[in-house]
Each structure stands twice: as C-alpha cells, then as structure tokens.
Amino acid sequence: MAYRKKSRVGATLVFLFLSIFFVCTTGVLAFKMPNKVQELSGVKKELAEIEASKVSMQADLEDYSGRIEQIKEQVGQVKLDLEEAQKKNPELANSLAGATEKYAYLTFDDGPSDNTVKILDFLKANHLKATFFVLGKENQDDIYKRIVDEGHTLAIHSNTHQYNQIYTSVDSFMQDINALSNHLESVTGVKPDVMRFPGGSNNTISIKHGGKDLMDQIIAKVKEEGLVYFDWNVDSMDASANKQDKNVIVNSVLNGAEGQKHAIILMHDAAPKTTTVEALPEIVEGLRKQGFTFEKLTSETVPVQFKK
Numbered sequence: 001m002a003y004r005k006k007s008r009v010g011a012t013l014v015f016l017f018l019s020i021f022f023v024c025t026t027g028v029l030a031f032k033m034p035n036k037v038q039e040l041s042g043v044k045k046e047l048a049e050i051e052a053s054k055v056s057m058q059a060d061l062e063d064y065s066g067r068i069e070q071i072k073e074q075v076g077q078v079k080l081d082l083e084e085a086q087k088k089n090p091e092l093a094n095s096l097a098g099a100t101e102k103y104a105y106l107t108f109d110d111g112p113s114d115n116t117v118k119i120l121d122f123l124k125a126n127h128l129k130a131t132f133f134v135l136g137k138e139n140q141d142d143i144y145k146r147i148v149d150e151g152h153t154l155a156i157h158s159n160t161h162q163y164n165q166i167y168t169s170v171d172s173f174m175q176d177i178n179a180l181s182n183h184l185e186s187v188t189g190v191k192p193d194v195m196r197f198p199g200g201s202n203n204t205i206s207i208k209h210g211g212k213d214l215m216d217q218i219i220a221k222v223k224e225e226g227l228v229y230f231d232w233n234v235d236s237m238d239a240s241a242n243k244q245d246k247n248v249i250v251n252s253v254l255n256g257a258e259g260q261k262h263a264i265i266l267m268h269d270a271a272p273k274t275t276t277v278e279a280l281p282e283i284v285e286g287l288r289k290q291g292f293t294f295e296k297l298t299s300e301t302v303p304v305q306f307k308k
Helices: 002-088 090-100 114-125 141-149 170-188 205-210 214-224 246-257 274-289
Strands: 102-111 131-135 153-158 262-268 292-294
Touching (some): 102 114, 131 141, 131 170, 246 262, 262 274, 274 292
Parallel strands (some): 102 292, 131 153
C-alpha cells in the first residue's frame, strides 16, 4: 500500500516538472518567435531585392550585347568601305600604311671620305638605303656617282662649308650650293632637290656673319629654288667630339629614336668619323628591334625643320 502511494507521488512530481518545463519553454519560444519572424521577413526582403537586381542586370547585359553587335556591324561596314576606297585610290592605301609604320632615315653629313665608302659597303651588304648630304670635294666623283647608282639620295650640304663665307648674304649662300648642285648633276646626271643647312636651319653662326634675319631670307630663297631642306630629330652626337666613343653614338641614336614615328638621324662621314662607321651595325640592329624600317629622304618625305 505504501509502495503504491509513493509511486503516485512520484508520478505527480514528474507531471508537475514536465508541466513547468513545457510552460517555460513555450514562454521562451513565444518571446523569441517575433524576432525570428522579423529576421525571416528581412531575409525574404533581401532575396527579393537581389532577384530584382539580377533581373535588372540581365536586362542591362542584353542591352550591352545588342550594342556590341551593332558596333561590330558598323566596324565591318567601315572596313568594307575602306577596302573599296583603297581599291579606287591606291595612294590612300599607301598613305594609310605609312601612318602605322615607323621609318628610320640614316643621314650622313660632310662626306665624301674613305668612311663614306665603308658606309656604302655596309648599306649594300644589308640592303639599306640612306641619304648623303655631301660637300664639294676634289677627286670624289666616283663616290658621288656610286651614291646615286646604288639607289641612295645624293643631297646638298655645302660646297665649301665655310660658315664665314656662305652665311654673309643670301647671294653668297646660293652661289655656294648652286656650284655644288651643278657639279653633282654633271657627274651623276641627277639634279639634287634635297639639302641640309650647315649647322641646321636654326644655326646661330649666321647671325654673327649675316644678321638675325639672314636664315629667314635664305630659307625663302631655297624654297623658291624648289629645294626641300631637312634638319633632324635624332642626334648621334658623333660631332660632339673629333672621334666620339662608339657606345655614345649607339646609345644616342637608339635612345633618341624611342617614341619617334619618323626618325631622321644625324650622323657624319667625314674622315675622322671612324667610330660612326663602327657604330652602324648596332644602330641598325637596335632600330630594327624598335620596329623601324629604313628609307632614304626624298623631296616627298615630310621634313623635320627647326626653322620654317
């Protein structure tokens, strides 16, 4: 009897404990539920915003894809039009090709000399053309002729290269270059139409001998005579010393040519300039690595001119 009474008391206690636990748990859940519902609502809202953003981005992507296709069609039509224009006008094709290519013009002042012969040999062996701004020298007719015969440009520099004579007046200058021009034409059969002023078109020595306006007057006369004059935009620095260090020449040319589309390179082939000859192979190799092809100057070449 006592045992049954104890069992009923135990069962009652267990029931009371479970009831209290249930009430407490229900209370806690009831307290937390609104927060969970609110969190769930926030998540659903974020998902909705993401979905809306996804739809918008998809629409933008489709719009951009459509624009890209339109641009491709327009580019294709431009290419067809350009090809048709080039077929009708070959000069346009040449002009467009020239706009994208890089040209190096090897130019040599103050020859001929034995160095000129060595330079010509190098150019011939490497299938290159160059421009020689020559002086009037005795017993050099064979070299003048060889320059022309091998396809280079034979150009005027000065007959005497005497600054104190040629830069005293317009007449003195023209007499000097005309004497050289006439001789070159008689030897080669070709009348030069390209020249370079001793000291460049912006030289200051002419001011000392002929006044500050002399070069303007000489330039006007040269143009009137149909000559095109060229200065330079790359200086080899081989004239800065009687016999410049070869590496100085190479580095000056390669550094100066960087960033140029048309590099007109000033060098000299007078008798002392042996290191200029020695520098040529490295200069040519370096310029080729920079993407240059080699051309000679002509009256059709766009000139570099310090003073116009």
